[in-house]
Amino acid sequence: MTAPTQAAPLPRHHVHHSYIWLESVRTILIIAVCVMVANFSTIAGLVAEEGFGGAEAGLIMAIVGGGTLLLILVVFGIVAATRVLGYKHLYFTxxxxxxxxxxxxxxxxxxxxxxxxxxxxxxxxxxxxxxxxxxxxxxxxxxxxxxxxxxxxxxxxxxxxxxxxxxxxxxxxxxxxxxxxxxxAAPAAQxxxxxxxxxxxxxxxxxxxxxxxxxxxxxxxxxxxxxxxxxxxxxxxxxxxxxxxxxxxxTNKELFLAGLSNTTSVGLIFAGLIVGVLQIVGFVFDVMGDAANGAVESAMMFAGSQAAAYIIGAVSAGVIALVLVLWLISALGSCIGYxxxxxxxxxxxxxxxxxxxxxxxxxxxxxxxxxxxxxxxxxxxxxxxxxxxxxxxxxxxxxxxxxxxxxxxxxxxxxxxxxxxxxxxxxxxxxxxxxADLPQEAKPVAKVALRRALIRRGVIQGGGFWLAVVSLLCMIGLKLMVSAAEAGAFEVEDALALAMVNSFGGGLLLVLLVLSALLFIIDIIGAVLWARESSFAYNRRFMQVSNGGLSRETVSFPRQKIQFGCTRSNPLQRRAGTDTILATTAAGSGGTTTALIDVPHAEAMAWLDWLKPGGNRP
Incomplete structure (x- = not known):
């Protein structure tokens, strides 16, 4: 008998050899940065104790630097050897x-x-x-x-x-x-x-x-x-x-506007700068030692003078300018990303x-x-x-x-x-x-949805409302403490410190109250826009859901992509005769649910009938 012939093995396609050295360089750079950051605190503590001079400090810094370099070289060798072995066993067919x-x-x-x-x-x-x-x-x-x-x-x-x-x-x-x-196999299906x-x-x-x-x-x-x-x-x-x-x-216009509207990294950059400044201040305090206490007392005395107001104004202007510069840099980065x-x-x-x-x-x-x-x-x-x-x-x-x-x-x-x-x-x-065949006849939310949206967005979920509550409570607490200090319930030094806090804190709380009023107005406007613009629609092949407000999102999806749909209602919604409709598709990990709140009950029931098998037939 003739032995059966074995199929020829499939050709192996290896990845490019840059997998070895580019990946090694990337890994070693990350390790080097981590090691340097870890050694920074050690060097800062040494400078705080011994100063920048001295043979002992120089010897310790040399040992730390040499050890860091040796560690980086050893790790680089290990990473490179691992990448070489991994490259030989990494292929596809x-x-x-x-x-x-x-x-x-x-x-x-x-x-x-x-x-x-x-x-x-x-x-x-x-x-x-x-x-x-x-x-x-x-x-x-x-x-x-x-x-x-x-x-x-x-x-x-x-x-x-x-x-x-x-x-x-x-x-x-x-x-x-x-x-x-x-x-x-099935001629009838031809x-x-x-x-x-x-x-x-x-x-x-x-x-x-x-x-x-x-x-x-x-x-x-x-x-x-x-x-x-x-x-x-x-x-x-x-x-x-x-x-x-x-x-x-x-186009140039679209690129520029897209870059300006996607500057979400400004906050992260600004937060990073604040953290960096705090670390520098901490390092300065470690180096100054006991002299820092006197500097703090002098700063507190200076804070009450008129010159401090000009300095605070200049610093505020500088911070605003810095934020604008960061915003422009972030916008430029977004444009390059597009x-x-x-x-x-x-x-x-x-x-x-x-x-x-x-x-x-x-x-x-x-x-x-x-x-x-x-x-x-x-x-x-x-x-x-x-x-x-x-x-x-x-x-x-x-x-x-x-x-x-x-x-x-x-x-x-x-x-x-x-x-x-x-x-x-x-x-x-x-x-x-x-x-192309998207539904055109939109069904708006119920009329009662406006009142419910004002309560939900303006009060229950309203950031401005709760910020105003917290600010008012803080103002009341501060006034009570000042009254107690005037009655002699505090020591003289504590009373002076409390008076200084009252002068700065009172102004800050007034600013927060103004800010909370603006946020409350914005929440109310968003609620009104949501009630006027939110709707849903469906036809034989598609469903469309729009949620309005200061921002607006319209999602259109085929009926055949809907995995399941349902309605929900809490006691307040049932009293108002409304439901929340939810349609889940397979988009995204774990599915994506598109919801619309406060749909009239009759419209929600008609939508459920449309979801039934055959419910989309004319």
Whole structure:
């Protein structure tokens, strides 16, 4: 008998060798910073005790510095050796039915991903990775929170593009084979499949025939084009990943406004500066020793003088100027983060890429899109713009991948960060024509919702209301303490200190009361806007929920994507004849629930009937 022939082993594709040295350098820099920060307190304590001079202090500092350098070199050797061993055992194969990633030195790991489960193939590259033409590829499946994204680090740009095209091609080929087998097994289903195919072809024709938007660009696109042409040291040749049928970018105006509206890092930077100043003050107090007490007493005496008011004003102006500078720097960083933004339709996939320094590429099949989200923050509402994004099922990310995700990636797929509201239908028609048939007849919340919103947002959840309560209580307590001091209940020194606190604290509490009044007015305005603008709508194929206020969000999703829906009501709602409707889709880890409060009871019951099987038929 002839022995059965064994199938030839699949070729192994290793990651790029920069995985060894780039990752080692990154790790050692982090360790070096941590060691230096840990030694700072030791050196500060030594300077406080011995001063900057002295042979003993110099010897100890030399020992600490030499030991730190030796430790860094030893750790670097260990990390580099570990990376070399890990590189030899890190590879992937592309088989006929599944993608396989192998890794691990002692604990071996094999991750198998069937092509039918591939949802999106994203890639991200830090600035250093872009210089060398490598990136990190993450393969998302439809597992939600149950599965982690499969991360393949340090592929060249050519490898990443080839892998993405190969995975999608094999997935489409298997889907075509399954459809052909279904037709052969069930001839009666041919008409249904033919109808679905015709619909898909019609959608594709609509996309290809859609008029491309006017060529848009900005000053940073030139830098993005230069990056794309250079690629990087090891990028490799560009790969053909399919024909683009629709594409757009950002204009200069949209780029500038998007950068100004996404400056959330200013608060973190300012907090970091405050912490740094406090650490410096603590170091100065350690060095000064007992002399610091006299400085504090002199400062307290000076605080009551007229010159202190001018100094406080100058410091306040300086702080305001510093905040404005930080805001401008943050806005510039946000603009650079949006540099090279492109959204496109390629075959049946939607792709978005952005980032002038750190580059991010995201993509998703159209059939995996869970929702279309139109979000207007307060700033965007002032200008008549919105943020347009697509919800999708996200697999859980491991630490390496999540560290590289920026704000945009955490919001699903943002297909336009700052677009005029009247352009939204045209962009959706070109990018996702499958969402063209959105409901138009909105059903508003109940009339009683306005009164309930005023109580809920203005009092129960109102920050201004509770800030006013706390400020008034503090003012009453301070007045009682001052009255007790005037009656002789405190020592003379304590009475003087209390009088100083009263002079500063009283003014501060008045400022807080004014601030609380402004916040209360803002809460009331937001409640009125919410009651006037919140609504929901549904038709045969889609549901849409809008929640208004100072900011506004409209979520549209297909009926077939709704996992389940329900209504809830508390005793007060039942008395008012309203319900809260909740629709849960599979978007995001663990699902995404879209809710609307205080819907009329009759409308909520009609919506539940629509959710029943067959309830969407005309």
């Amino acid at each position: 592309v088989g006929p039915d599944e993608f396989t990633l192998c890794s691990g030195i002692f604990n071996k790991q094999k991750v198998h991903v069937p092509y039918q489960r591939v949802q999106s193939v994203d890639q991200r590259a830090t600035l250093i990775q872009r210089i060398f033409g490598v990136c990190t590829v993450s393969i998302d499946t439809a597992g939600g929170a149950a599965n982690k994204a499969v991360v393949v680090p340090y592929l060249t740009k050519a490898q990443a593009e080839w892998l993405r095209a190969e995975l999608y091609n094999r997935k489409n080929a298997l889907a075509a084979q399954a459809a052909a087998a279904a037709v052969a 008409s249904a499949i033919a109808g679905a195919t015709a619909m898909a072809q019609g959608a594709a024709t609509f996309v290809e025939g859609a008029q491309l938007p006017a060529a848009s660009g900005n000053v940073l696109d030139m830098g993005a084009d230069a990056w794309n042409q250079v690629g990087g040291v090891f990028a490799g040749p560009a790969q053909d990943t399919g024909r683009v049928s629709y594409e757009y970018g950002l 540099g090279g933004f492109k959204a496109r339709r390629r075959n049946n996939r939607i792709e978005v890429e952005y980032g002038l320094l750190q580059h991010t590429f995201q993509g998703v099949d159209v059939d995996r899109v869970q929702s279309v989200v139109v979000k207007q923050s307060f700033i965007r509402r002032l200008f008549g713009f919105c943020e347009l994004s697509l919800g999708k099922i996200d697999a859980a990310q491991d630490s390496d991948a999540s560290n590289q995700k920026n704000t945009l990636a955490q919001q699903g797929i943002v297909i336009h960060p700052f677009v005029k509201m009247n352009r939204v239908p045209a962009l959706l028609a070109g990018l996702v024509p499958e969402f």
